[in-house]
Amino acid sequence: xxxxxxxxxxxxxxxxxxxxxxxxxxxxxxxxxxxxxxxxxxxxxxxxxxxxxxxxxxxxxxxxxxxxxxxxxxxxxxxxxxxxxxxxxxxxxxxxxxxxxxxxxxxxxxxxxxxxxxxxxxxxxxxxxxxxxxxxxxxxxxxxxxxxxxxxxxxxxxxxxxxxxxxxxxxxxxxxxxxxxxxxxxxxxxxxxxxxxxxxxxxxxxxxxxxxxxxxxxxxxxxxxxxxxxxxxxxxxxxxxxxxxxxxxxxxxxxxxxxxxxxxxxxxxxxxxxxxxxxxxxxxxxxxxxxxxxxxxxxxxxxxxxxxxxxxxxxxxxxxxxxx
Amino acid sequence: xxxxxxxxxxxxxxxxxxxxxxxxxxxxxxxxxxxxxxxxxxxxxxxxxxxxxxxxxxxxxxxxxxxxxxxxxxxxxxxxxxxxxxxxxxxxxxxxxxxxxxxxxxxxxxxxxxxxxxxxxxxxxxxxxxxxxxxxxxxxxxxxxxxxxxxxxxxxxxxxxxxxxxxxxxxxxxxxxxxxxxxxxxxxxxxxxxxxxxxxxxxxxxxxxxxxxxxxxxxxxxxxxxxxxxxxxxxxxxxxxxxxxxxxxxxxxxxxxxxxxxxxxxxxxxxxxxxxxxxxxxxxxxxxxxxxxxxxxxxxxxxxxxxxxxxxxxxxxxxxxxxx
Numbered sequence: 001x002x003x004x005x006x007x008x009x010x011x012x013x014x015x016x017x018x019x020x021x022x023x024x025x026x027x028x029x030x031x032x033x034x035x036x037x038x039x040x041x042x043x044x045x046x047x048x049x050x051x052x053x054x055x056x057x058x059x060x061x062x063x064x065x066x067x068x069x070x071x072x073x074x075x076x077x078x079x080x081x082x083x084x085x086x087x088x089x090x091x092x093x094x095x096x097x098x099x100x101x102x103x104x105x106x107x108x109x110x111x112x113x114x115x116x117x118x119x120x121x122x123x124x125x126x127x128x129x130x131x132x133x134x135x136x137x138x139x140x141x142x143x144x145x146x147x148x149x150x151x152x153x154x155x156x157x158x159x160x161x162x163x164x165x166x167x168x169x170x171x172x173x174x175x176x177x178x179x180x181x182x183x184x185x186x187x188x189x190x191x192x193x194x195x196x197x198x199x200x201x202x203x204x205x206x207x208x209x210x211x212x213x214x215x216x217x218x219x220x221x222x223x224x225x226x227x228x229x230x231x232x233x234x235x236x237x238x239x240x241x242x243x244x245x246x247x248x249x250x251x252x253x254x255x256x257x258x259x260x261x262x263x264x265x266x267x268x269x270x271x272x273x274x275x276x277x278x279x280x281x282x283x284x285x286x287x288x289x290x291x292x293x294x295x296x297x298x299x300x301x302x303x304x305x306x307x308x309x310x311x312x313x314x315x316x317x318x319x320x321x322x323x324x
Numbered sequence: 325x326x327x328x329x330x331x332x333x334x335x336x337x338x339x340x341x342x343x344x345x346x347x348x349x350x351x352x353x354x355x356x357x358x359x360x361x362x363x364x365x366x367x368x369x370x371x372x373x374x375x376x377x378x379x380x381x382x383x384x385x386x387x388x389x390x391x392x393x394x395x396x397x398x399x400x401x402x403x404x405x406x407x408x409x410x411x412x413x414x415x416x417x418x419x420x421x422x423x424x425x426x427x428x429x430x431x432x433x434x435x436x437x438x439x440x441x442x443x444x445x446x447x448x449x450x451x452x453x454x455x456x457x458x459x460x461x462x463x464x465x466x467x468x469x470x471x472x473x474x475x476x477x478x479x480x481x482x483x484x485x486x487x488x489x490x491x492x493x494x495x496x497x498x499x500x501x502x503x504x505x506x507x508x509x510x511x512x513x514x515x516x517x518x519x520x521x522x523x524x525x526x527x528x529x530x531x532x533x534x535x536x537x538x539x540x541x542x543x544x545x546x547x548x549x550x551x552x553x554x555x556x557x558x559x560x561x562x563x564x565x566x567x568x569x570x571x572x573x574x575x576x577x578x579x580x581x582x583x584x585x586x587x588x589x590x591x592x593x594x595x596x597x598x599x600x601x602x603x604x605x606x607x608x609x610x611x612x613x614x615x616x617x618x619x620x621x622x623x624x625x626x627x628x629x630x631x632x633x634x635x636x637x638x639x640x641x642x643x644x645x646x647x648x
Contacts, residue, residue, distance in 0.1 A: 046370065048449070050464055052418035054456045094376035094462045125372070132378045138418045138462030140374055 045145035049080040055134035070112025083217035086143035096132025154232035172268035212276035369469035379458035394436025407541035410467035420456025480557035496592035536600035
């Protein structure tokens with residue numbers, strides 16, 4: 001079925017949300033029907049973030065299924081709430097769709113978004129649709145701050161440990177494999193690029209055990225995002241490259257490319273791993289098989305990378321959409 | 325200057341917002357820098373709405389200045405908050421920009437948005453940027469409900485009067501003039517399409533004097549939007565075509581096209597006039613030169629148009645993005 005009516009499509013999207021078995025939370029009224037969603041804000045702080053995903057910039061139809069496209073777009077937004085220690089609650093989805101795209105394709109994008117929402121307790125509460133030359137997915141997400149308050153980027157202090165969840169690096173390798181048409185060689189790497197998880201399952205542990213002083217999610221790349229923390233906190237950092245852990249398949253991939261796993265680990269964006277600082281004298285831990293690794297320390301100034309006790313300077317940057 | 329860095333562009337946008345002389349409201353922290361804006365929600369109900377504007381669907385670069393494009397996109401969002409009797413407060417702006425567009429052009433879009441925000445007391449609190457094939461502007465707006473609570477679409481009751489602000493109709497005429505290249509013939513009509521006002525100046529009066537039972541803004545077209553109210557309220561309506569008032573220039577334009585001014589008034593979308601129902605026995609009023617006109621009545625069922633006491637049936641619909 002081709003999309004020939006905006007209102008019909010909106011009706012189908014509403015049905016899909018209901019069919020998914022999502023119960024409307026009690027603190028929202030008028031979702032998806034009036035001009036605005038109405039949220040009863042019996043919480044001290046609301047966290048709001050917005051992200052836009054555009055076809056051929058953030059995703060390609062020939063690389064990802066519509067389910068994966070929708071899931072990743074929503075996951076990135078949920079991760080933004082987690083990165084400030086918030087509880088994700090409501091999402092608002094605007095979508096632009098080319099006229100020649102099938103309704104089922106659009107609903108599969110929503111299925112992917114709903115899958116990510118389901119895992120995080122998020123309710124799609126409003127949105128807009130339009131025709132468009134390329135697929136555009138713009139999501140605004142609303143979260144509640146925890147009792148501890150939001151965790152900002154600017155709270156890192158010299159002496160704080162720098163911690164990272166998971167094993168970043170694979171997403172960039174997966175992207176390179178997709179670009180070169182070799183996606184089947186290392187399926188776990190491409191899967192990681194197309195289906196990155198967010199750390200909804202770790203956030204309670206991080207907040208309660210580490211009491212993070214600053215936090216960010218790795219969306220631009222570890223070095224870029226740590227740079228954001230250092231800049232906001234007016235500090236420096238030392239990263240110990242020997243502490244970085246990556247997926248085993250990335251090591252095999254690196255033998256082929258001749259670059260180091262650390263290169264990928266530091267530069268890889270769209271990972272949605274959490275990077276945080278903490279003054280608790282904690283070392284590495286594991287939770288549900290996911291490592292939380294102490295990879296370095298916040299310093300007064302300077303941005304240094306160490307390997308085997310020696311300082312190595314690097315100049316790696318995250319992906320910048322407008323870079324030539 | 326061409327856009328070659330997303331972060332540089334974000335920095336320029338932040339500066340533009342500061343240069344505009346906007347003071348950061350006390351109930352928001354971490355705007356434009358962290359992953360989320362943090363809003364202190366000392367209000368009972370938050371209203372959130374989102375709208376997407378896409379080049380060549382909602383606007384054309386050859387018709388409108390970047391200032392007009394930005395202003396109209398923001399005005400439509402502000403209007404969504406007004407249509408539920410809310411107080412617009414914060415906006416989150418995601419923008420997709422083709423690589424060959426000049427930075428000054430993008431900042432002019434923001435100037436237009438800031439101009440609309442300034443008139444309504446709205447603060448741009450966050451956003452995202454991306455490259456894109458066409459210009460995409462996705463805005464999510466956050467408002468506070470008034471003490472009276474939000475006014476929904478579903479509150480209309482049989483016997484309520486139907487009221488409309490301003491003189492809708494010109495926007496559609498302006499669009500037709502732009503499409504046919506005759507935009508200079510009736511400049512006030514094209515101006516109305518490119519620069520529609522929203523009714524921030526009337527909303528206090530409407531809420532206090534009329535206590536609206538249902539309200540909506542005219543974005544799809546008067547008949548479509550009244551249809552949304554009737555459907556949600558499970559009622560019908562009678563519109564008295566003789567009561568519809570339009571801009572004088574629209575009458576001259578209609579002599580040329582052979583269609584009636586009522587045709588334009590009922591079908592014209594993107595007007596951002598408010599349409600509301602009220603059981604207060606009030607007749608027409610004027611405020612700052614803007615009429616509030618009683619154009620009909622909510623009934624138990626049926627959708628009727630009357631002219632000179634006679635019933636005329638019509639089947640006019642608002643603009644639908646996916647219609648063939």
